[in-house]
Amino acid sequence: MEKNTNSQSTIQPVENYAIERAKQNIRDKIITGLGKDFTIEKARKVLGENFDIELRIPPPNIEGHLSFPCFPLAKILRKSPMIIAKELADTIPIEKDGYIDHLKEVKGFLNIFLNRERFNREIFMDFEKYGDDYGNSMEGKGKTVVIDLSSPNVAKPFSVGNVRSTTIGDSISRIYKALGWNVINDNHLGDWGTQFGKLLYAYEVWGDNEKIGKDPINELLKLYVRFHNEMEGKGSDDGESENPMLTEARKRFKLLEDKDPEMTRIWSWFVDLSMREFNKIYDRLDVKFDYNFGESFYSDKTDEVIDLLEESGIATREEDGSLVVPLDKEGISTPALIQKKDGATLYATRELATIIYRIRRFQPDLIIYVVGSEQKLHFNQCFKVMEMLGFKTRCAHVDFGLVSLKEGKMSARKGRVVFFDRVMAEGFQKALEILKEKRPDLPEEEKIEIARVVSVGAIKFNDLAQNRVKNVVFDWDNMLSFEGDTAPYLQYSYARVQSILRKADVEIEIYPELLKENEEFDLIRKLSRFPETIKEAGNNFAPHIIAQYLLEIARAFSVFYGKIPVLKAPGKKLMMSRLALIRAYADVIKRSLSLLGIDTLSRM
């Protein structure tokens, strides 16, 4: 179950881009301008440790490219913010070829207008120097992160719920690579537990090999659903006497745990069938894993966890024989249940075994769990237990909201799920129809390729563009929208640029001083923020920051595109410079989309 397809990164980390150089330079000038008596250290004593001279981007309706609010300084300088800003605007020297063009006091803010020529020159130097590595950093150099993502349950359909972990996790993985980390993607398959006892029992009673061979996931799901339906009719589930079917299921899982050959054979067949289906989906989504260690991989590693917990005295044995770790002194009122009264292991036991294994094998600096927020308590418990055991590795639960249906919560056992392969199929058909109408000129093969890329992009972007923590109600129209704030809009924007570049057919040269229009400079400024955007997205485990950034630059490009002619620009030098700008824009679009795991197309 181990394959290695994803660990090699060709990305060369780089650092210190135009915008950072400019900000640093201006910050130093402000500090000097505040006078000999002013130091950051002194200011922090009054205003708190976090104080710094921070340059921010003013809202669009305000004049200026960067701004510095002078309000906090009023306290230490004993002057009004207006006067401070005015004095800074008057005294900071404007160098001939410096970053600053001019300064202006506006309502207590010092607003900075950049020297476009200088700034343009620097950013185009960055584009040229770094090429496809523009935006990358070396923040994570020498550090390793293990990402636990996707993790679908074997023998159950890959639902629209599983997609969230997959796309969010994959995007975080790509972002961390861009930040210079060594990234390990681990698909923690749900291939163990009592549910398999249920399935093995159901298969024994109602299973039909032929049907399973034809439509594996569906048939296995039917068996699982049937088990639950029939169980409800037989005896109490919660009384003293356990449901006889449940007893049978437990018996079979116990056999599986004890490596019974027949149970193991059927189980691994189920796993195999599932993996085949999952891999089709992963191929279409272009998501790769370095490892597919399922939960079963850790089934023989739980004894050690139990020993460790008992020896360290963290865990206590209850009267009924179960083993728990009380956490109330650690601020978690619910104890972690480690071992059932019958001695069987639980989810948490395997989770702890997994964390310990990962730490020993990969020696990561960080482990990221991309798992739904309904498991918040579970991870908080596990992380706390690890801490109590003396492990120092940072673990982060990157949680996301539940996907539900209009009819209510999704439930595999009730058969209430949306199969993800159906979503992809519908999306593909819809995109293909649009293409047939809009681009009858394109060859059939290309239309198919475009429909694939566009529909998968739309589906992924829909999940990635909003903050993870929000619950989502599955909605076909939302999921398969190709208009407005969607991936196809971004892909389309990219394709239009490619079209212009194809038509241009000249060696592109850049004359940065010629790009003086507001629409040009707005776009350039936004492109300059790409590196810091990646960092922010990574530090917050937040792909939607990249997605929002994409929409922002695409809108800026649209404004530019609507007003500024490129191929018909007056003068060849200006045309070439504008070509250089839109090419840089297209590169950033392509790179940003790739951080979300979304492809671009040269035509659509």
Next chain:
RNA sequence: GGGGAUUUAGCUCAGGGGAUAGAGCAACUGCCUUCUAAGCAGUGGGUCGGGGGUUCGAUUCCCUCAAUCCCCGCCA
């Protein structure tokens, strides 16, 4: 009962101690003989859930209440 998350335009969502709170969808008005209309420009639409507090300044931070969702020992 305890814990966590969410609440911003009719709908779906960005934003987040600072300047006049932004997008998309839906509605309405224009724009395809001019770099691809999966597009662009424009109009209308908001007591940022209610109430307190901290602050020079709160939609943003803190407290509280309400609504919705999730979790709370033998599923994963």
